[in-house]
Amino acid sequence: MWKWAFxxxxxxxxxMVPSIALPSDADAPALAAEFxxxxxxxxxxxxxxxxDAARIEVQERVPGVSELWLLEGGGRIxxxxxxxxxxxxxxxxAADLRLLEAxxxxxxxxxxxxxARLERLGPxxxxxxxxxxxxxxxxxxxxxxxxxxxxxxxxxxxxxxAVTRLLAVxxxxxxxxxxFTDPGAYRLIDYADLGDMxxxxxxxxxxxxxxxxxxxxxxxx
Amino acid sequence: xxxxxxxLRCAALVAAVMLPPAATAGADPAAFNTAxxxxxxxxxxxxxxxxxxxxxxxxxxxILFVGDGMGVSTVTAARILAGQLAxxxxxxxxxxxxxxxxxxLSVTASANQQTPDSxxxxxxxxxxxxxxxxxxxxxxxxxxGETDAAVIAAHSVETILEQAEKRGLxxxxxTTARITHATPAVNYAHIGNRDWECDSDLPAGATVKDxxxxxxxxxxxxxxxxxxxxxxxxxHGRDSEDPEYPGRFGRRADGRDLIGDWLAARPGSVxxxxxxxxxxxxxxxVRRLLGLFEPSHMRxxxxxxxxxxxxxxxAEMTEKAxxxxxxxRKGYYLMVEAxxxxxxxxxxxxxxxxxxxxALSDAVQKAVALTDPRDxxxxxxxxxxxxxxxxxxxxxxxxxxxKAAIEGQVLRDAFGLPYTxxxxxxxxxxxxxxxxxxxxxxxxxxxPAPYPGGLPRPDLSEIDTTDPNYLQEATVPLSSETxxxxxxxxxxxxxxxxxxxxxxxxxxxxxxxxxxxxxDHERGDRRGRGDGPRGPWxxxxx
Numbered sequence: 001m002w003k004w005a006f007x008x009x010x011x012x013x014x015x016m017v018p019s020i021a022l023p024s025d026a027d028a029p030a031l032a033a034e035f036x037x038x039x040x041x042x043x044x045x046x047x048x049x050x051x052d053a054a055r056i057e058v059q060e061r062v063p064g065v066s067e068l069w070l071l072e073g074g075g076r077i078x079x080x081x082x083x084x085x086x087x088x089x090x091x092x093x094a095a096d097l098r099l100l101e102a103x104x105x106x107x108x109x110x111x112x113x114x115x116a117r118l119e120r121l122g123p124x125x126x127x128x129x130x131x132x133x134x135x136x137x138x139x140x141x142x143x144x145x146x147x148x149x150x151x152x153x154x155x156x157x158x159x160x161x162a163v164t165r166l167l168a169v170x171x172x173x174x175x176x177x178x179x180f181t182d183p184g185a186y187r188l189i190d191y192a193d194l195g196d197m198x199x200x201x202x203x204x205x206x207x208x209x210x211x212x213x214x215x216x217x218x219x220x221x
Numbered sequence: 222x223x224x225x226x227x228x229l230r231c232a233a234l235v236a237a238v239m240l241p242p243a244a245t246a247g248a249d250p251a252a253f254n255t256a257x258x259x260x261x262x263x264x265x266x267x268x269x270x271x272x273x274x275x276x277x278x279x280x281x282x283x284i285l286f287v288g289d290g291m292g293v294s295t296v297t298a299a300r301i302l303a304g305q306l307a308x309x310x311x312x313x314x315x316x317x318x319x320x321x322x323x324x325x326l327s328v329t330a331s332a333n334q335q336t337p338d339s340x341x342x343x344x345x346x347x348x349x350x351x352x353x354x355x356x357x358x359x360x361x362x363x364x365x366g367e368t369d370a371a372v373i374a375a376h377s378v379e380t381i382l383e384q385a386e387k388r389g390l391x392x393x394x395x396t397t398a399r400i401t402h403a404t405p406a407v408n409y410a411h412i413g414n415r416d417w418e419c420d421s422d423l424p425a426g427a428t429v430k431d432x433x434x435x436x437x438x439x440x441x442x443x444x445x446x447x448x449x450x451x452x453x454x455x456x457h458g459r460d461s462e463d464p465e466y467p468g469r470f471g472r473r474a475d476g477r478d479l480i481g482d483w484l485a486a487r488p489g490s491v492x493x494x495x496x497x498x499x500x501x502x503x504x505x506x507v508r509r510l511l512g513l514f515e516p517s518h519m520r521x522x523x524x525x526x527x528x529x530x531x532x533x534x535x536a537e538m539t540e541k542a543x544x545x546x547x548x549x550r551k552g553y554y555l556m557v558e559a560x561x562x563x564x565x566x567x568x569x570x571x572x573x574x575x576x577x578x579x580a581l582s583d584a585v586q587k588a589v590a591l592t593d594p595r596d597x598x599x600x601x602x603x604x605x606x607x608x609x610x611x612x613x614x615x616x617x618x619x620x621x622x623x624k625a626a627i628e629g630q631v632l633r634d635a636f637g638l639p640y641t642x643x644x645x646x647x648x649x650x651x652x653x654x655x656x657x658x659x660x661x662x663x664x665x666x667x668x669p670a671p672y673p674g675g676l677p678r679p680d681l682s683e684i685d686t687t688d689p690n691y692l693q694e695a696t697v698p699l700s701s702e703t704x705x706x707x708x709x710x711x712x713x714x715x716x717x718x719x720x721x722x723x724x725x726x727x728x729x730x731x732x733x734x735x736x737x738x739x740x741d742h743e744r745g746d747r748r749g750r751g752d753g754p755r756g757p758w759x760x761x762x763x
Contacts (some may be wrong), residue, residue, distance in 0.1 A: 017324070072466055074529050097526045099484065099570055101690045112693070119415025184470075190517050195701035196338055196403070198275065199354060199365070206700055 013194045018024050028110055028152040033169040033177030035112075048178050049153075051110040052129055057180050065210060066181045071106055078185050083209060089186040112164075121145060130155040130166060131146035166220045253310070254617070273322050280598040280716040280737035281552040283381070284543075284588050285346065285730070286318070287404055288581050289339060290563030290574070292606025293710055298571065298643060299578035302623040312617055315624055316579070317586035317692025325721035326708040329605045332361040339403040339563070340415040342604035342727055347407050347556070348378040349731035357403065357412045357432070367413040368427035371645035377441060381731055382554055384740045386442025389548035393542040397519040397535055397577070401432040404604060408556055410435040410486055419455035421474040427445045430634035431648025437479045440492045444487060446508065447542040447555075449533075451515035453494065456575035461517050464494055465530050479717070480554040483511055496531025504544035512538070521561050521573045522580040523689055535559055535584040548576070552596075554738070566607040567652035567701045569692040571643045572622060574609070577729075589714075598717045598737045600730060603709035607671070608646035608702060615642050622687040638682045643693050648702025650695035652679050 029073040030052035038044040048059040059144040072094075079097060082089040096176040097103045124136035127146050135155050138145045143161065146156040151171065157164040170176035191215075197203040255539030256278045288295070296316065304314025331341035332351040341352045348358050360376045367373060383394045394403045401418035410432045417423050418565075433455035435669040439445055453463065456479040482583065484490050490509035493499045501511055514532045525532055532577040533541070539557050548551035559581035565573035585601055592599065613625030613632050624639045631639045644650070672679055678694070685691070695702060711730065713721045721729075722734070726736030735741045 069466070072468060076529075095520055095527070096568075098524065099521075099565075099568055099573065099690055150757075192518055192561075192564040192567070195564070196702070197704065198338065200416065 031171035032173040246338035275719040281596040291603035314580035321712040321714040323718040343404040343407040345728035370428040379387040383407040385554040391553040393447030396450035400450035429651040435554040449512040451519040453513040569648040598715040606705040645695040647697035648695040650692040651698035
């Protein structure tokens with residue numbers, strides 16, 4: 001079955017905006033966090049979020065893949081999708097993301113949950129602390145988000161059978177056992193070049209490894 | 222789309238006034254779309270053809286325009302879009318090069334591909350032979366992974382640019398792709414694998430030089446005089462920060478500053494990387510110009526206004542190149558590539574492909590205005606086509622980027638759903654059953670899901686398919702839309718243009734250029750000419 005993990009891997013799907021997002025994000029501290037997502041009785045999947053002022057990386061949401069987002073001058077966002085086993089990556093520049101309507105809202109991307117969604121869930125109520133950080137609970141119509149304002153990160157997201165939990169957080173991120181992936185160690189291929197690399201062994205396998213990496217995006221269909 | 226439309230409208234209006242009588246129809250078909258009009262315009266076309274005579278066959282200058290991936294359907298759709306953006310009848314509109322007097326079809330199959338990639342097709346055009354996939358101006362006897370410089374040298378095929386340099390002509394290469402990309406690279410480089418653009422792309426132990434280095438160390442004549450395009454990253458080292466994008470670095474493993482080397486080897490030469498620097502170049506004073514405007518490809522024309530430091534258009538680069546090259550009384554050879562038509566098609570995005578095609582038309586128009594048809598051969602062609610089609614039975618005047626409709630009544634498929642006039646046979650635009658993305662409110666991710674009502678296709682009724690970012694639907698799901706194997710067109714004017722006729726193999730383009738420039742009697746350095754093919758199509762060895 002044709003998969004849609006590319007856009008799905010954008011942590012905050014509702015954050016898709018038609019133009020370049022504003023980079024202002026001073027209230028979100030640099031950190032590294034580990035989450036666990038479980039869908040019903042399926043095995044839980046652990047994945048990680050690393051963020052600082054100019055980088056957001058999601059590790060292992062797709063097995064063996066790091067999704068690295070880079071904030072550049074002028075609010076430009078560049079995306080690297082890094083495949084560890086192949087030591088190769090696909091690079092989407094700002095124009096590619098624009099074409100694919102996949103330009104994310106930087107603030108939402110690094111928070112896992114779009115702040116606008118919290119507003120839609122209504123006024124919060126106090127919730128149990130997560131470690132040393134106070135938390136608030138937002139809930140409506142069977143949806144629940146436990147939010148940590150100091151970290152600008154959810155401790156828990158639940159709806160129906162799907163539950164995501166924050167397992168651990170390190171701030172400053174330097175204290176974490178996880179590091180941003182160094183893209184310099186990967187063979188980077190421009191997204192625009194994929195079509196002319198039909199004989200490249202990695203590109204030939206890309207559909208199999210990650211069908212959606214090659215730019216299948218939501219285009220209003 | 223509004224910004225793009227405004228920009229294009231201006232260009233299209235300029236182009237429209239240059240059209241022959243049959244193509245100057247207004248927006249209202251009722252005003253001209255009569256039997257009498259068509260009959261008389263047909264008669265007038267024959268009268269013009271009867272007055273047509275060759276411009277001789279010796280050219281002082283040759284300009285080769287290549288629309289990468291610009292198949293016939295792309296030209297047709299771009300012509301309609303340009304006309305419609307100008308508020309005119311799109312179907313009778315003509316792009317600048319469509320008014321050239323001579324035309325042929327070009328068979329693009331390479332030595333080992335039914336549907337080719339850009340490397341062998343561009344090699345065919347500039348070196349006069351058919352070769353294998355990925356090959357940059359080497360014969361078909363070279364393995365794609367050949368790393369031995371001596372083997373590559375033995376199979377290298379001299380290009381029209383190299384011949385021009387040896388004879389003292391000026392030479393130039395202009396592209397919106399990386400200057401090290403296949404189509405521009407075939408002019409100056411010889412290598413088995415088109416992807417070896419930087420030294421960091423080469424396998425360990427390779428002795429063949431990467432493509433960027435071959436440009437800078439080009440050994441013929443006094444080197445390529447004008448080089449304009451993208452691809453900066455292969456010209457500086459990994460510890461060297463990009464001037465436009467802080468935090469991004471070059472890709473050279475050897476740490477060399479090839480831009481500095483280029484300048485040092487060519488006293489008086491100028492390097493530019495942004496619009497202001499480009500604009501400041503006075504072609505009356507500069508004889509050699511290197512412009513690298515992006516680390517990778519330059520922007521699509523539709524996105525050019527988003528570049529922070531500005532980038533010249535293809536027409537602007539063409540004009541600058543011509544004004545520099547024209548200072549050489551012996552003549553010049555110039556290749557101009559609209560390199561990103563291909564990329565937009567690969568992405569399944571018709572809008573950008575068509576806008577870049579119109580930009581190519583503008584560049585050709587600029588060349589027409591700056592040259593004399595009595596001494597300059599201008600060729601416009603494509604390296605290959607794409608699986609891009611114009612379908613349905615839309616009425617004349619129906620928006621080319623819109624849904625197929627007859628007199629405003631949207632046409633519907635077997636499921637009762639609207640469809641667009643433009644679509645692809647394969648690619649990222651696949652939107653078949655179970656491909657709709659629904660954003661999971663918890664994981665906030667997309668999941669496969671059927672369309673509402675169990676429909677097998679998206680309902681486009683409320684979708685603006687003229688949006689610049691719309692991806693036209695594709696029949697077969699592929700990560701990237703593919704090239705197509707049908708013939709492409711060759712449009713030509715000037716001395717030697719008459720040699721294009723009928724259905725011709727693509728490598729004939731080189732031989733026409735060589736004859737026009739008087740190189741056809743030279744044997745030259747054509748070592749790859751004796752190469753036989755590799756693979757199952759090779760004759761069995763005895």
